[in-house]
Amino acid sequence: MTAIIALSLFGISNLFLGFWFPRKVLQVLTLLFLAIGMGLTAIDWNHELLWFGNMFRTTNTSINFSLIIQLAAFLVVALSKAFGADDEHTHPAEYYAIMLFSVVGAIIMVSFDHMIMLFVGLEILSVAMYVLTGSDKRNLKSNEAALKYFLMGAFATGILLFGITLVYGATKSFYTSNLANIIAATAPESMPSFLYIGVLLMIVGLLFKVSAAPFHFWTPDVYEGAPTIFTMFMSTVVKTAGFAAIYHILSGVFGGIYSTWVFPIYFISMLTLLIGNVTAAYQQSIKRMLAYSSISHAGYMLMTVNAKQISSTSTILYYSLSYTLATVAAFAVLIIVSEYQTGRKEKPEDYSSFEGLAKNNPGLAFCMTISLLSLAGIPLTAGFWGKFFIFSDSFSRNVIYPVILAILMSAVGIYYYFKGIIAMYFKNGDIDRIEVPLLFKIALWFCTVATLALGVYPNIVKNLF
Amino acid sequence: MQSIPDIIRTIPLTHYILLSSALFCIGILGVLTRRNAIIVFMAIELMLNAVNLLLAAFSSYYSDSSGQIFVFFIMAVAAAEVAVGLAIIVMIYRNIQSIDIGILNKLKN
Numbered sequence: 260m261t262a263i264i265a266l267s268l269f270g271i272s273n274l275f276l277g278f279w280f281p282r283k284v285l286q287v288l289t290l291l292f293l294a295i296g297m298g299l300t301a302i303d304w305n306h307e308l309l310w311f312g313n314m315f316r317t318t319n320t321s322i323n324f325s326l327i328i329q330l331a332a333f334l335v336v337a338l339s340k341a342f343g344a345d346d347e348h349t350h351p352a353e354y355y356a357i358m359l360f361s362v363v364g365a366i367i368m369v370s371f372d373h374m375i376m377l378f379v380g381l382e383i384l385s386v387a388m389y390v391l392t393g394s395d396k397r398n399l400k401s402n403e404a405a406l407k408y409f410l411m412g413a414f415a416t417g418i419l420l421f422g423i424t425l426v427y428g429a430t431k432s433f434y435t436s437n438l439a440n441i442i443a444a445t446a447p448e449s450m451p452s453f454l455y456i457g458v459l460l461m462i463v464g465l466l467f468k469v470s471a472a473p474f475h476f477w478t479p480d481v482y483e484g485a486p487t488i489f490t491m492f493m494s495t496v497v498k499t500a501g502f503a504a505i506y507h508i509l510s511g512v513f514g515g516i517y518s519t520w521v522f523p524i525y526f527i528s529m530l531t532l533l534i535g536n537v538t539a540a541y542q543q544s545i546k547r548m549l550a551y552s553s554i555s556h557a558g559y560m561l562m563t564v565n566a567k568q569i570s571s572t573s574t575i576l577y578y579s580l581s582y583t584l585a586t587v588a589a590f591a592v593l594i595i596v597s598e599y600q601t602g603r604k605e606k607p608e609d610y611s612s613f614e615g616l617a618k619n620n621p622g623l624a625f626c627m628t629i630s631l632l633s634l635a636g637i638p639l640t641a642g643f644w645g646k647f648f649i650f651s652d653s654f655s656r657n658v659i660y661p662v663i664l665a666i667l668m669s670a671v672g673i674y675y676y677f678k679g680i681i682a683m684y685f686k687n688g689d690i691d692r693i694e695v696p697l698l699f700k701i702a703l704w705f706c707t708v709a710t711l712a713l714g715v716y717p718n719i720v721k722n723l724f
Numbered sequence: 725m726q727s728i729p730d731i732i733r734t735i736p737l738t739h740y741i742l743l744s745s746a747l748f749c750i751g752i753l754g755v756l757t758r759r760n761a762i763i764v765f766m767a768i769e770l771m772l773n774a775v776n777l778l779l780a781a782f783s784s785y786y787s788d789s790s791g792q793i794f795v796f797f798i799m800a801v802a803a804a805e806v807a808v809g810l811a812i813i814v815m816i817y818r819n820i821q822s823i824d825i826g827i828l829n830k831l832k833n
Binding site for chain 1: 741744748751752755761764768771774775778779782786788790791793794797798801804805808809812813815816819820825
């Protein structure tokens with residue numbers, strides 16, 4: 260819990276440090292801050308405590324989610340290069356500070372025990388992301404992405420709030436632990452019917468944030484328009500925090516009224532898988548393909564959020580971690596390659612700009628290959644075990660049809676992920692050796708090695724959770 | 725001299741729920757149909773105000789202050805959101821001299 264206070268203070272001090280220090284120093288300082296934040300988060304391990312007037316609960320699950328979020332932020336900061344053309348006219352301190360603030364929001368969102376905390380955490384995270392999405396001020400695509408993200412985000416927040424209000428009207432409480440007790444203690448007939456409407460509206464509001472299928476239409480545009488480094492941040496931090504919140508709400512708070520939401524969730528998860536994977540197969544741009552791939556991964560994760568088993572907590576944590584590592588690595592290589600191709604190709608983010616990457620840059624091509632294999636779920640990578648745990652969890656609950664669809668859809672996934680690998684290894688192109696900064700290289704290889712290590716020994720992490 | 729919660733309770737709770745739902749639906753319709761960014765923005769605020777009204781009504785019906793405290797949080801956060809949102813709209817206006825969201829279709833393939 261002290262981590263959120265510390266990170267907020269670090270964020271503010273970062274703004275002031277920006278007066279005196281160049282970007283490289285700030286980057287190292289921000290990494291240091293996030294490392295301290297992770298340390299402070301880990302201190303609470305095995306101490307289940309309530310904070311801030313019982314509104315904030317630290318459990319081992321929430322600590323694990325907070326650690327994954329901070330690890331993702333740590334990697335994104337390590338992979339950040341100059342924002343914009345030159346450091347003179349951009350203000351790197353502000354970007355790093357806003358990233359720290361949004362991490363605070365994400366941590367609040369994974370450990371809430373009161374609806375105010377859920378709302379405030381979600382808004383801290385979202386408002387920070389609106390700013391980062393539109394940070395490329397003169398680029399019309401970035402502007403458009405920011406406006407779309409802002410309007411859709413505010414709309415989703417309104418729906419979530421209306422849901423919270425109806426649930427409050429039915430149960431007279433905002434505390435999630437109270438809510439679960441009240442719902443369990445009251446007979447279903449004597450519950451006002453707007454409780455169920457409220458629960459569904461809350462779920463819809465949160466599904467907007469994690470871009471599940473009927474509510475996903477903003478995702479590809481926003482992910483494509485935002486600067487790639489912030490797309491990376493969005494698709495890892497926001498998604499993990501959103502799923503942690505959905506998981507907490509569904510399996511914890513509203514576990515008692517399982518029958519209200521379980522079929523809508525299955526339906527949405529199947530629709531998400533279908534739309535995400537099939538549309539991704541048609542994309543020309545790798546960035547857009549990764550956006551659709553993040554939609555489809557939301558479908559896989561939705562299959563497991565509704566389980567009330569003990570094992571599903573570790574499954575969703577494992578999946579978040581493997582997805583985070585693979586996505587960060589894929590976007591990192593995309594940043595390097597598209598920066599090199601800018602000016603040389605008309606569309607530097609397309610598959611075609613990866614052609615022949617393996618010839619002079621075997622390291623980059625290898626990292627990209629491993630991360631794409633992990634996203635596709637090929638054995639010996641972390642992504643395989645993530646999918647394996649989800650499918651076996653679902654089978655043990657007798658959920659058959661969504662799993663069959665998910666297996667079919669991961670076969671579709673192999674097609675579009677392999678298109679990138681084929682472009683790198685089997686097509687001819689003229690890419691010279693690309694210079695990569697040291698910190699960038701370390702973070703990239705860390706993701707790759709971690710993906711492989713988790714793929715060979717999944718139990719080192721799975722048992723920890 | 726009646727106190728304000730008593731006055732609020734003279735109207736049945738169902739009426740508040742219906743009024744708020746109606747306001748909320750008007751807000752949703754506004755978001756989905758209007759093309760001017762500022763008007764869309766106002767529609768979103770209308771949705772939030774429907775929520776505030778309903779929270780205040782529930783709160784005084786149940787004599788429980790936490791609903792009204794939530795209203796303060798919503799108002800404060802909405803103000804922060806407005807600040808960022810208007811900044812985004814100003815940024816767009818500087819680039820294209822328009823705030824019609826129909827013009828923004830560069831990202832659609």
